[in-house]
Amino acid sequence: MIFFNLFRRNFAIIFAAFIFITFLNSCGIWDPADARKIPANADERVKKNLEEGKGFTIMGGGKGGTTYQFASSNPMWRASLEILDFLPLANVDYSGGIISTDWYNEGTASDESIKITIRFLTNEVRSDGLKIIIHKKKCIIGQGCAVSKITSALENELQIAILKKAVIFEKELNSKKKKRRPEIK
Numbered sequence: 001m002i003f004f005n006l007f008r009r010n011f012a013i014i015f016a017a018f019i020f021i022t023f024l025n026s027c028g029i030w031d032p033a034d035a036r037k038i039p040a041n042a043d044e045r046v047k048k049n050l051e052e053g054k055g056f057t058i059m060g061g062g063k064g065g066t067t068y069q070f071a072s073s074n075p076m077w078r079a080s081l082e083i084l085d086f087l088p089l090a091n092v093d094y095s096g097g098i099i100s101t102d103w104y105n106e107g108t109a110s111d112e113s114i115k116i117t118i119r120f121l122t123n124e125v126r127s128d129g130l131k132i133i134i135h136k137k138k139c140i141i142g143q144g145c146a147v148s149k150i151t152s153a154l155e156n157e158l159q160i161a162i163l164k165k166a167v168i169f170e171k172e173l174n175s176k177k178k179k180r181r182p183e184i185k
Contacts (some may be wrong), residue, residue, distance in 0.1 A: 079165035125166045
């Protein structure tokens with residue numbers, strides 16, 4: 001009982017000591033800095049620390065920052081979405097680099113559907129920059145559906161159409177960049 005009364009009276013001191021010990025513990029072992037390895041410019045130091053995972057920024061941290069890539073700036077991504085705009089999309093993940101359509105049936109054969117998946121292997125406009133996979137689902141009444149991966153001319157046609165459209169988008173993007181920022185020499 002005496003311990004609890006003492007604890008109640010000195011709660012603020014005990015709590016402050018606990019917080020102090022916690023902060024002191026998080027400091028770790030002191031590692032002296034080598035002036036030869038640390039940039040003299042403050043902006044360069046901040047950038048280096050953030051790249052190494054040291055430090056943090058509050059409210060954006062000022063003029064420096066992370067560069068974000070949006071889907072509208074990637075010609076391959078934009079071209080793929082435009083070419084596949086007639087299909088219902090099931091999964092579109094720009095950061096993962098994948099577009100997957102839902103099962104699609106043109107109405108010619110009511111028991112067959114196709115699903116197209118495009119995987120982006122690079123952000124550059126190249127023929128090997130994307131992989132197109134087509135699955136076919138054939139349903140038989142009473143037996144269920146069978147899904148299989150097929151190889152057809154549609155893969156090649158889609159790839160050519162996407163690459164042609166991506167080249168057009170890339171030219172437009174480059175011409176806009178040149179108009180906005182003339183190079184100073």
